[in-house]
Amino acid sequence: MSDRKFLIAILLMLMVFSVQAQGEFTSQPRHGQYSLVAYVSGGLGYFSSDKGVPAYLQTSVTKLSPVTSVRIMWFPDHLLKMGLETGYVTFYSYNITDSAGGKGKVSLNAVPILLVWSMSITKNFNIFAGSGAYILNTQLDYKEKVISKKFSVGWVAAASYIYPLGKNTGLGLEGKWLYAAETSNGSLCTQLQFVWKFLKW
Amino acid sequence: MKNYYSILLLLLFVACRKQYDVALPDQRWDLFESANAVALKDTVRNKLQGVFAIGAGATDFGSLAALKWSYNVNGTDTTYYLSVFCETDVSYFIMQGKRLDSSILLNGYWRKMTGTSTGKARLTISAANGGRKLLTGAVFNSGDIVIDGVYGNGDEVPTAPIRFQYARPLYNARPLEIVVHRGGGQTADLLPASENSAQIIQWASRFGATGVEIDVRLTRDGVPILYHDDNLSERLIVKNGLIGPVEDYTYDQLNTMVRLIRNNERIPTLREALQTVVYSTPLKYVWLDTKFHGNMQLMRDIQQEYMQRAAALGKPLEITIGIPDETVFNNLTALPNYQNIPSVCELDVDFTQRANSGIWGPRWTLGIQTDKINLMHSQGRRAFVWTLDVPENIKQYMYTNLYDGILTDYPSIVAFYHYVRP
Numbered sequence: 001m002s003d004r005k006f007l008i009a010i011l012l013m014l015m016v017f018s019v020q021a022q023g024e025f026t027s028q029p030r031h032g033q034y035s036l037v038a039y040v041s042g043g044l045g046y047f048s049s050d051k052g053v054p055a056y057l058q059t060s061v062t063k064l065s066p067v068t069s070v071r072i073m074w075f076p077d078h079l080l081k082m083g084l085e086t087g088y089v090t091f092y093s094y095n096i097t098d099s100a101g102g103k104g105k106v107s108l109n110a111v112p113i114l115l116v117w118s119m120s121i122t123k124n125f126n127i128f129a130g131s132g133a134y135i136l137n138t139q140l141d142y143k144e145k146v147i148s149k150k151f152s153v154g155w156v157a158a159a160s161y162i163y164p165l166g167k168n169t170g171l172g173l174e175g176k177w178l179y180a181a182e183t184s185n186g187s188l189c190t191q192l193q194f195v196w197k198f199l200k201w
Numbered sequence: 202m203k204n205y206y207s208i209l210l211l212l213l214f215v216a217c218r219k220q221y222d223v224a225l226p227d228q229r230w231d232l233f234e235s236a237n238a239v240a241l242k243d244t245v246r247n248k249l250q251g252v253f254a255i256g257a258g259a260t261d262f263g264s265l266a267a268l269k270w271s272y273n274v275n276g277t278d279t280t281y282y283l284s285v286f287c288e289t290d291v292s293y294f295i296m297q298g299k300r301l302d303s304s305i306l307l308n309g310y311w312r313k314m315t316g317t318s319t320g321k322a323r324l325t326i327s328a329a330n331g332g333r334k335l336l337t338g339a340v341f342n343s344g345d346i347v348i349d350g351v352y353g354n355g356d357e358v359p360t361a362p363i364r365f366q367y368a369r370p371l372y373n374a375r376p377l378e379i380v381v382h383r384g385g386g387q388t389a390d391l392l393p394a395s396e397n398s399a400q401i402i403q404w405a406s407r408f409g410a411t412g413v414e415i416d417v418r419l420t421r422d423g424v425p426i427l428y429h430d431d432n433l434s435e436r437l438i439v440k441n442g443l444i445g446p447v448e449d450y451t452y453d454q455l456n457t458m459v460r461l462i463r464n465n466e467r468i469p470t471l472r473e474a475l476q477t478v479v480y481s482t483p484l485k486y487v488w489l490d491t492k493f494h495g496n497m498q499l500m501r502d503i504q505q506e507y508m509q510r511a512a513a514l515g516k517p518l519e520i521t522i523g524i525p526d527e528t529v530f531n532n533l534t535a536l537p538n539y540q541n542i543p544s545v546c547e548l549d550v551d552f553t554q555r556a557n558s559g560i561w562g563p564r565w566t567l568g569i570q571t572d573k574i575n576l577m578h579s580q581g582r583r584a585f586v587w588t589l590d591v592p593e594n595i596k597q598y599m600y601t602n603l604y605d606g607i608l609t610d611y612p613s614i615v616a617f618y619h620y621v622r623p
Contacts, residue, residue: 054439056460092442098457106458108442138444143453146421148445150432183435183444 024164025197027120029077036199037083039071039160041174043191047092049184052108057096065090065107067178067189071128073118075197081118085130085156086111089178091185096142104142110134110180114156124170128158134180152182160193168197223391226310226321227356233308233323238299245335246270246281246298249305249326249346251370252621255287258352258363262311263288266365267620271406274481282407283307285365286617290315291592293613294322295407303328303336311352314390314611321359324350331367343368372622377599378486378606379615381410382588383429384474387610388437388463395437395461397427399469399477405484409616412486413478414523414587414608417471417500419493424452425471425500429492438462448493471500475507479518487520488545488562488585488608494528501536504543521545521560530556545585550576558582560606565589565598574603589615 027037045067053061069087093107116130134154140146160174172193179186232238241249253266267286272279285294296309307324326332331346333339346367353359385401385408386392394400397416405413416429428447430437439460447455447468455468469477471489478484489500504520511518524530524546533539534556546558550573553561561577562585563570574584585606589595592614598604599618609615 051440052442054441054460054465056439056465057441057458094442096458104457106442108444136444138442140443140450140454140458142457144421144451146449146451146454148433148443148449150444183440 024167025162025170025195026123026164027075027081027118027126027162028123029075029079029120031077033075033077034201035075035197037073037075037195037197039069039073039172039174039193039195041067041069041071041087041191041193043067043174043189045089045091045178045187045189048186048188052092052185053094057094059094059096061092061094063092065092065187067176067187067191069112069176069191071116073116079119083116083118085114085116089187089189091180091183091187098142102143104140106142107139108136108183108185109139110136110152110154110178110185112154112156112178112180114154116156124162124164126160126162128156128160128176131155134182136180136183150182152180154178154180154182162193162195168200170195221317221391223312223317223319225393226319228308228310228321230306230308230321230323232301233297233299233306235301238301238306241281241298241300241305244338245300245305246283248335248338248341249283249298252368252372253285253346253348253365254368256364256366258361261289261352261361262292262363265368265617265621267371267617268365269371269409269616269620271483273403273406282309284407284409284613284616285311286409286613286620288592288614288617289313290318291611291614293408296322296324300336304332305335307348307350314613317391318354320352320354321356322350322352322363323359324348324363324365341367369623371620374622375602376605377615377619378412378583378585379410379612379619380412380414380486380488380585380587380606380608381405381408381612382414382608382610384413384415384427385410386612388461390610392463395463395466397429397469397474398461398463398466399473400464400466402474402477402484403481405612406482409612409614410484412484412488412519412606414488414490415471415474416490416492418447419495420450420452420455421448422451422453423499425503426452426455427469427471427474433459435462439465471503472507475503475520479507479511479514479516485517485519486606487518488523489520490523491525491529491533494532497522497529497532497536501542508543519543519559521558523562524548524552524556524558527552547587553577553582554580560585562587562608565594569598569601569603571601571603592618 047063067089071085073083091108096104114130114132118128134152137149158176162170162172174191176189283296291314294311296307305326312319334341348365351359383396385405388396521543540557544558545560546553547562583605587608
């Protein structure tokens with residue numbers, strides 16, 4: 001019995017090694033191979049500015065907020081890759097209490113729609129940079145609920161390390177700077193990232 | 202690799218942007234604050250106006266200056282200001298005056314609108330240099346009144362000499378409405394208060410304006426407020442997380458959460474703005490620039506109410522509703538008795554006649570439209586041109602003697618060219 005377990009373990013290890021031998025996930029180009037790769041990320045963003053909540057409101061800002069993003073990259077057979085990124089970021093939020101004791105809450109959020117360029121630095125380490133639009137929205141809940149929107153230009157810069165899970169998948173950690181120019185809001189993000197090479201030709 | 206670091210350092214250096222600001226200089230002057238220095242009488246102030254030749258100081262301010270008083274009322278207190286309008290670099294002085302024995306002291310500051318230069322100014326009219334004549338009401342002629350003093354940069358002790366010598370009375374043969382944009386000027390010009398605030402309206406006449414143009418929008422709950430831009434933005438308000446059109450927010454929300462950028466002022470309601478005009482300033486004219494498309498009845502009611510309030514005080518005040526586009530034209534002419542509503546029409550003369558606007562307001566880029574202005578004048582209407590900011594253009598339009606008013610961001614230079622006319 002123990003021999004069978006040992007054999008099964010050996011077989012599994014061989015299978016893993018054989019998969020790795022066939023090739024694990026990498027962002028580095030391979031001659032003649034093209035693919036589309038999806039990055040799905042979630043994590044926290046830190047609003048790094050002291051500005052944002054005026055002193056007269058006498059409140060403190062919540063600087064850590066959730067950030068999610070989805071990125072589709074086209075991997076050609078050369079070093080530079082390009083793609084599109086979107087997601088949802090809350091730059092910051094805060095609560096207020098007015099002079100009559102009335103409570104309220106404000107959050108400033110954005111949906112980025114960015115054209116992203118990427119390059120592999122090593123087999124598993126990539127850098128990203130891009131620019132495009134941020135659809136900003138304020139959500140105010142004070143006396144009445146208001147959602148107000150505004151368009152802004154902006155950019156992104158990021159770096160990620162991908163640990164290969166298989167030939168077409170990987171798990172990564174990404175550091176990212178999201179910036180909307182209109183409101184001078186920047187968010188420094190750390191995200192866990194699932195990477196999936198979902199189409200090859 | 203070193204090259205990359207150099208480029209990075211260069212980018213960081215270029216990214217560091219200098220923040221400009223203009224703070225009012227500290228205007229404390231012990232002599233001016235002394236117990237013996239007392240307020241000037243009305244009769245003295247009325248005489249201490251006119252066109253003055255600049256001697257020392259002409260390099261910085263030009264060869265002529267126009268001196269004119271204005272005032273602000275705050276409750277039962279009235280403060281009088283002597284504005285000195287100069288040509289060079291669109292400069293002006295704003296002073297307060299007191300009598301000290303047989304002399305007159307003038308204390309305040311100067312500013313150049315072409316940049317951020319400003320500083321203290323301390324002036325004196327000695328008894329021998331005309332102070333006694335002004336204080337006793339004696340007749341004086343050209344050259345009899347000499348104002349001597351010093352000016353300096355920022356908060357430093359002023360040491361540069363300046364001299365003004367009386368030349369002639371202010372020009373008043375042909376009236377001109379000097380209308381300042383956005384209640385007193387643009388926030389971008391780093392004025393002492395934010396554009397379209399109740400506070401900047403108090404400054405307008407000190408800057409040389411006889412009237413103000415203010416931008417009217419409606420909040421989500423229909424309150425008319427003053428705000429110029431389509432959106433809340435850090436150009437105009439303190440950053441607070443609110444973005445998008447002001448029309449998305451209720452008045453309570455804006456009043457609690459939004460402050461204007463220069464001095465944390467609240468966004469004023471139209472009523473608060475007109476209250477300031479009627480009860481705190483010598484302004485004679487208000488142009489309500491209609492920045493919304495909707496029912497104009499409330500705006501009309503407020504216009505009527507404040508013209509009646511001014512009339513009850515015996516104060517001449519004309520408040521006109523602006524017609525900037527055809528939608529506003531249709532909204533205004535949908536009101537009952539619209540032909541009796543004082544208005545200023547920016548559309549062509551045909552629309553001006555149909556709305557029976559008392560004022561036609563063409564933009565200056567359309568050129569000097571002599572025939573149309575003559576047509577308007579023949580119908581008893583006036584013509585106000587907007588928005589003239591370049592001194593050469595101001596002179597060109599003013600000296601046609603066609604226009605009855607000029608809308609500008611820089612009323613001090615319009616006042617200068619107007620009042621120094623021979």
